[in-house]
Amino acid sequence: MCKSSNEPGGPKRCSADMRARAQKSHDRVAALEQRQREIEQMLDARRTYGSEGAFRAALNARIRDIARRSGIDGAEIARRFALQQFVSRLFDRDPESWLVTGGAALQFRSMEARATADLDLAVTRGVEDLAEALTAASRRRAGEHGEFVVAVSAGSGPGAFTGKITYMLGGSRFAVAKLDVAVGRAFPFEPDTLVPDSVVSIDDVRPMSRVRTYAVASHLADKVAAMYEVHGSSGASPSTRSHDLADIVILSRCARVDAEELRGAVRGQEQRRGVVVPTPLVLPSEQWRRSYPARVADAGLPAELRDADAALAEADRFVGAVLDGRISSGTWDPDRRSWTPK
Structure with missing residues (x-):
């Protein structure tokens, strides 16, 4: 039994008290994690498309329709959709570390933008392992379909990294984009924040996140x-x-x-x-x-x-x-x- 703090040799907080507090904290975290898993399972169960194959087929049908009406190449629409999904996940989980620049930033502003095969990103605060950070931030969210495979390597200049992102659906590649990342680049103006219009409207896709772009x-x-x-x-x-x-x-x-x-x-x-x-x-x-x-x-x-x-x-x-x-x-x-x- 713990001695009181006013007894000789009595600690202010005994080890038994600390163990009880630690267990209570552990149980609280475990309960929250369990609740999170239940919510994710519920969101997955409510998906319109029961498999990634079904989602892919529906997505391809939507893309063909948009291409027919707009005159934009279907592969470009697919790439834009994949880029939006990647960036939306990125900013949903970590809104302060990234900035979209280059052609993708223009695409997020206007559907009139030219086609681009690249995603240009700037890292605006410390990231220890770039590939790991990008992979973790872009993992599938509950209620969605598809995963991203991220490959990054050092580029030709200081703070420059290059690579590619591959959007996988049903175990096979759906779209690929090149990735250029700048670390340590200074920006003279505060970034703009916007919510891009969705390239493809389809179920089982979360609303676009707020995205920081080049001013x-x-x-x-x-x-x-x-x-x-x-x-x-x-x-x-x-x-x-x-x-x-x-x-x-x-x-x-x-x-x-x-x-x-x-x-x-x-x-x-x-x-x-x-x-x-x-x-x-x-x-x-x-x-x-x-x-x-x-x-x-x-x-x-x-x-x-x-x-x-x-x-x-x-x-x-x-x-x-x-x-x-x-x-x-x-x-x-x-x-x-x-x-x-x-």
Whole structure:
């Protein structure tokens, strides 16, 4: 029997008390875990599709219908669906460690975005084992179907990792995407948070999680500065990335941005890359007039914006006007496609 604390040699808390407290805590955790398992079993039992094979067949039927109506390639729709599922699981379990950049970030903003085979992620806080963290965060949630296989290896530069994610359904591959991960990259603006529209509407899929993406100002600044970077050993070869112009136009049609933030972001990229963005905006070379239409063939842009000069005029009204002082302050309205006063 434990001695009281005021008795000689009596501890403030005896070992028996501590064992009882530990057992009570253990039992509480075990009960919570059991309840969690019961909830997961209930969600799995309520699934519309009784097997991954049935879900896969229904998903393929939905994708074929979307491809027929939209003109988007079915394999691209499947890849977009898989990317959404992967990223939704990632941010559901760990919303603060990741940031979506690159083409996938644009796809999450707009269905007009170009096709991409990549998922670009930035790690915004410490992750000890990247592959393990990605695998754990993307595991199947109750009520869903399919698992992701993640392979990651060190890339060519410091803090760079490359790999691929494979979405498995019914024991076989459904879709694959390349994975590029940046660790330790600095971002000058707070990320944007959004909930992407679902690519495919189907049962047994949870609502999309809130996703952190590259800030619009930063995304635009990257694209604009990249247009005017020169390459080659002599530094005389203009950029051939005419898809950067397409991405600027797509952002003009789906995103709001503050004029002062945009100007500051572009000036920062000019300094970092050693470029000067001309105003009004110009095509980096005549070759863009030939390459641009092919680069936007799989994008959802209207016909009038599949011409390089028309796209350039739209981009200049959006970005060039902020850089040359035509617009000093305000917010871009993507619905009206014009700058509005604050």
